Amino acid sequence: MINKMREILSRITRAGVLDKKQVEEIVRDIQRTLITADVNVKLVKEVSERIKKRALEEKLPAGVSRREHLIRIIYDELVGILGGEKYSPRMERHKILLVGLFGSGKTTMVGKLARYYLKRGMSVAAITTDTWRPAAYEQLQQIGQAVGFPVLGGKGEDAVKILEESLKKHKGQDILIVDSAGRDSLSDDLIREIKEIKEILQPDEVFLVISADIGQTASKQAQAFNDAVGLTGVIVTKTDSSGRAGGALSACRQAGVPVAFISTGEKPEDFEVFNAEKFVSRLLGFPDLGELLKKVQEAVEESEFSPEDLLKQEYNLRTFYKQLEAMKKMGPLKKVLEMLGAASVPKEMVEESEEKLRTFKVIMDSMTKEELEHPEIIKSSRIKRIARGSGKSEKEVRELLKQYEMSKKMIKKIKKGKFRGIPGMKGLKGIPGMPPGMMK
Ligand SMILES: Nc1nc2c(ncn2[C@@H]2O[C@H](COP(=O)(O)OP(=O)(O)O)[C@@H](O)[C@H]2O)c(=O)[nH]1
Numbered sequence: 001m002i003n004k005m006r007e008i009l010s011r012i013t014r015a016g017v018l019d020k021k022q023v024e025e026i027v028r029d030i031q032r033t034l035i036t037a038d039v040n041v042k043l044v045k046e047v048s049e050r051i052k053k054r055a056l057e058e059k060l061p062a063g064v065s066r067r068e069h070l071i072r073i074i075y076d077e078l079v080g081i082l083g084g085e086k087y088s089p090r091m092e093r094h095k096i097l098l099v100g101l102f103g104s105g106k107t108t109m110v111g112k113l114a115r116y117y118l119k120r121g122m123s124v125a126a127i128t129t130d131t132w133r134p135a136a137y138e139q140l141q142q143i144g145q146a147v148g149f150p151v152l153g154g155k156g157e158d159a160v161k162i163l164e165e166s167l168k169k170h171k172g173q174d175i176l177i178v179d180s181a182g183r184d185s186l187s188d189d190l191i192r193e194i195k196e197i198k199e200i201l202q203p204d205e206v207f208l209v210i211s212a213d214i215g216q217t218a219s220k221q222a223q224a225f226n227d228a229v230g231l232t233g234v235i236v237t238k239t240d241s242s243g244r245a246g247g248a249l250s251a252c253r254q255a256g257v258p259v260a261f262i263s264t265g266e267k268p269e270d271f272e273v274f275n276a277e278k279f280v281s282r283l284l285g286f287p288d289l290g291e292l293l294k295k296v297q298e299a300v301e302e303s304e305f306s307p308e309d310l311l312k313q314e315y316n317l318r319t320f321y322k323q324l325e326a327m328k329k330m331g332p333l334k335k336v337l338e339m340l341g342a343a344s345v346p347k348e349m350v351e352e353s354e355e356k357l358r359t360f361k362v363i364m365d366s367m368t369k370e371e372l373e374h375p376e377i378i379k380s381s382r383i384k385r386i387a388r389g390s391g392k393s394e395k396e397v398r399e400l401l402k403q404y405e406m407s408k409k410m411i412k413k414i415k416k417g418k419f420r421g422i423p424g425m426k427g428l429k430g431i432p433g434m435p436p437g438m439m440k
């Protein structure tokens with residue numbers, strides 16, 4: 001799912017034009033990817049219809065390009081199907097009970113949770129009431145030794161007895177984690193056992209641990225466990241090795257049971273609080289998409305530069321300068337495109353343009369009003385005078401004029417409708433006529 005989503009995004013950024021046909025193709029690709037990840041078909045249909053409708057019908061916010069808008073819509077909608085309320089881990093003393101079927105990753109999860117709270121300065125102890133799995137106690141012991149927490153007990157034949165005896169050894173550690181036994185399915189016998197354990201332990205959190213492998217079945221399982229024993233949340237494991245994590249996560253959301261944590265590998269550190277925005281950002285190919293999209297939006301709102309006005313106004317050195325300033329503010333957007341592998345924008349781009357902007361500004365301050373508004377009158381004697389007056393070289397003055405000329409040509413093309421975009425940033429609507437000299 002991850003690779004496929006990245007491919008789709010990079011196709012969006014590479015596409016010359018984003019017309020109806022292109023949008024439909026992209027939506028079909030997203031549909032296929034979600035179905036492969038075992039997301040419920042009805043949900044896939046709903047979300048892809050919404051993406052299509054919004055992409056084709058919503059009015060573009062000022063200064064936002066069609067492709068940016070499409071990325072934003074896809075991001076929003078994916079967060080919508082995967083996310084719910086964000087879980088905040090309790091940072092006070094509490095008891096956690098882990099329940100779930102065989103092999104879902106409960107015992108491994110004890111180590112992850114323990115490490116998480118130990119790192120935050122809390123003390124931890126654990127108990128296993130698993131009387132089914134041979135060597136369940138030894139498995140947890142090993143994890144406890146590696147991570148650094150005591151295992152209070154877990155040997156015996158009766159889960160309830162084990163728990164009662166182990167609780168006597170509890171020395172008041174902040175976090176007490178109880179690992180329980182699974183079954184192949186949610187049997188009456190398992191329900192009874194969990195209920196008894198709950199009665200005695202009085203846990204603050206009851207987490208159902210499920211493997212991402214079960215995909216959309218997670219919805220039924222979460223509901224069944226919730227009805228039978230009452231859950232405070234779900235923990236989804238094996239999101240690293242299963243292609244169905246999207247299905248499992250969206251299914252929990254549909255079941256109305258929040259996903260508290262996810263596990264991303266076998267080691268104790270492969271673990272995180274579930275955050276749909278972060279998850280989707282990673283899915284789409286880079287870690288801070290939400291943050292970047294926000295920055296782009298702010299940059300656009302801040303800048304008073306309107307591409308439409310630029311085309312209406314007479315183009316001269318003053319408009320050229322305004323355009324450069326706006327371009328500088330668009331920095332974050334370039335970062336988005338660059339990270340998506342779409343644009344060949346050099347890293348120095350922003351800094352370099354800032355320095356150039358300063359130079360250009362100094363040079364322009366030494367020009368007369370007439371020269372700024374009708375740059376075509378600037379010939380070599382004026383260039384000499386401007387260079388002397390501004391303390392810059394003639395070469396720099398010529399460079400400013402050259403870039404202005406190139407930019408002006410491009411604006412002309414846009415006005416005639418022949419503009420296809422800047423190489424590497426094709427069709428980018430926000431910054432028409434960015435001079436190629438600034439993009440070396
Ligand atoms: N790849 C991967 N393997 C995991 C993850 N969590 C658990 N496992 C493995 O799944 C298997 C079953 O885990 P275990 O904790 O014993 O499951 P339990 O029966 O629910 O206690 C073990 O081999 C774990 O190493 C995970 O997030 N990613």
Ligand SMILES: [Mg+2]
Nearest residue numbers: 106107130133
């Ligand atoms: Mg176990």
